[in-house]
Amino acid sequence: MLYVDAHQDLAYGALAFGRDYRRSVHETRTRESNTTIADITGTCTLGFPEMRRAGIGLVFATVFTLPAEHQKKGELAYHSIDGAHAHALAQLDIYNRWVDTDEHLHLVRSRSELARLITLRNDPNRGRRDIGLVLLMENAEPILDPDETDEWWKRGVRIIGPAWARNRYTGSSREGESLQSLGEALLDRMQRCGFVLDLTHMSDNAASVCLERYSGPLVVTHANARRFVSGARMIADEVLQGVTAGGGILGLMPANWALGKPDSAGQRRGEVSADSVADTILRLRRYLGSGAVGLGSDWDGGFGREQLPGDFDSIGDIGAIAQALLKRGASDEFVESFMGGNWRRFIEQVLPE
């Protein structure tokens, strides 16, 4: 069993709030209990100890930078391109320090590193404690100009989602603008390096241009289909069809708001359950096929426990999705595919040798 989570903003939480995800969720919550951190970004839901308990062995770990225009009180945001660049480099430092100081954490930048991770996880003496991190840049603003794209490849980033909000490269689902000419140059460089392109947060126009222009691998790491949940942040039919036709995958966010459920008030949390998540997954399977959906939690990505379905206290409970799927008659094979098999197969194919 190797569960894969295709979206966790680990280093942003570390840089902005001092969260150290080598600690357990319980320890982080205790440490934050006399601070305002949970009020700013939600109650912590992630920790490598809980991921290990749940069977997560591979995470797409983001380098996410927040533009000042969208900063809420207490968040860490950049005010210039140089600031974005500095925040992103600082996050890479955090990942590098984590893998240097924890022998069970590993960067996964190539097929051979993925194979090594699998070998370590299958070693009974290591107790399935090993977790691989595939680095994903969310918001391309830290890339100083398209020529600098190669440097981020050398630094280990393998997936880029150019959008979050509008930036120099592209419009986002917030404003609706399309890909900019600088964005076209960015795509060309990304393609030459071998990056995976993440269409999450893009406007429909920008995503359509990417579908036409980009011949490298495409994914949506954390969203839902707009046909099931309305709103520009969810993914349009044509875009999803284009991504999955090329072998790409949609990572579903098991967060209340991404399931089209009440999203903020703690008292409504219990109205949504792991069963609601399973229903959405089965709907997506009928629509996109068994091989095209996976998990992309985005937990701790600007929201916390308050916005998760009632069955989930932390990432340690992610197996409740598998249980709910089985209860609804899904096969072991499909459950394994959704929880990790699809992402593993995809990433195996797209990483460089």
Ligand SMILES: [Zn+2]
């Ligand atoms: Zn995001």
